Amino acid sequence: MGLSPSELDELQTAVRLLETPGLATKISSFVGTPLEAGLKKLPESWHGTISTATRKSIEKALDVALLTLDRKERTAPANLLHKVAVGVSGAAGGTFGLAALAVELPVSTTIMLRSIADIARSQGEDLGCAEARLQCVQVLALGGPATGDDGAETSYFAARAALSKAVSDAAAHLTRHGLSQQGAPALVRLISQLSARFSIIVSEKAAAQAVPLVGALGGAAINTLFIAHFQNRGQGHFTVRRLERLHGKDEVRRHYERLSRD
Template sequence: MESAQITDDDREGLRRAVRSLEHPSLAGRLTSLVGKPVELIGAALPAAASKAIASATSKGLEAALKVALRTLPSSTSSGSSVLLHRALATASGAAGGTFGLAALPVELPLSTVIMLRSIADIARSEGEDLKDPGTALACVEVFALGGRAGSTDASESGYFATRTVLAKTVTEAARFIAERGVVKEGAPVLLKFVSQVAARFGVVVSQKVAAQALPVVGALGGAAVNYAFIEHFQEIARGHFTVRRLERLYGKEAIRAEYNVISAQNVSFCKQR
């Protein structure tokens, strides 16, 4: 299938994926929501807050990884769960808006697991096998893909650059899980994977915390922030697993080449406007 021509429908699907994956700015959504530049506020959080965010981010990802590797195949719900997961994450975000940073150690792991289940539903709808350790790791990988700035280099997309950084660890982790058959969360290769994802995921968590910490937000605003948070990662997941589905159909090299062509066209269009 690697030499097959990409159909018009699949090329359009790839275009949508490029739009989602190359401009994944949660900061822009939150700034529009709260009326303040949360990207700058998040970068200026005090050291104690940054430490708490880093700890909660790692715990959230560890919980998500455990769910991904142990329970996804048997407990993932139907494809109609996108709105349900948004509702659940929105409700958990209300606590963040009410209690602020103090609620983060409880609220973030809960939100992360809810998002992970939604991501898994999207993966399955794009033909992924949730029993495959590589698929489970790809679900967690979404948190890294959604935690970076948009790419400005048309010749090498930010999306593929991030996948390349994670590729070796993902491969080693998948092999470890396949060979052992039993997941040991403390295994160095899994800890390394969580650490790499956390470094990127923590960026958007800081922005979320900054938005929820604003006096004007409160419980209702905190819920709206979490709604934007999960919607952001659902869009990233749809783009990511669309690319993976097309790679299985046409080959990785063909899809990467087409992806970069579309990305370059988008950058060129933006510069002309």
């Protein structure tokens, strides 16, 4: 059987959450200036700072995913609670600006990951499985299209295709060896690919926090937009995966691509 009308409605919502223009537009509207201007104002040295902070955040997220996520019962995700927690951490970023990024980003990323895991469980994912846990971390790389994505594909499926081998290799390694070799090439490659994509969104966040007079309240608001963006991506991603388990990947993708063109 094909997708039911209610499942097609769910998939339509997932398309909207995954293919809607990214975080930059929302943040630009909030701060009242295009982020391109903020990105140009970032000192050259800060690009290295952002890269380092992003990689450390992905490494921390991977540790949290593999060591502390559990199989809790399938319940509605606590999105609001996680938004409040990330907003509090963002207040520090707004107060101290880019100097706080290296400290604040790993904290907010960890909170976002736990929120994404809540969403995954609500969609029937078994977080006792390494691959499902890695899918939670992968959501951090689904923030928007990256350079090199195939323009003939939807940005979501292009991103999934680009990351699929790294995720599957890392999952296979963890299944065979557990966490005994965390520096293994498969995990290093996954971290590098995730970091490269996540850093694009982090740069947009940093550019917004570089705007004068953002302040603590502004920093909290920017972080709330930040987590809402990834909650939406997570909701869309795990809805697609649930439907794929029921109907197969090819069937779901065929409908997804048709809905994305409508």
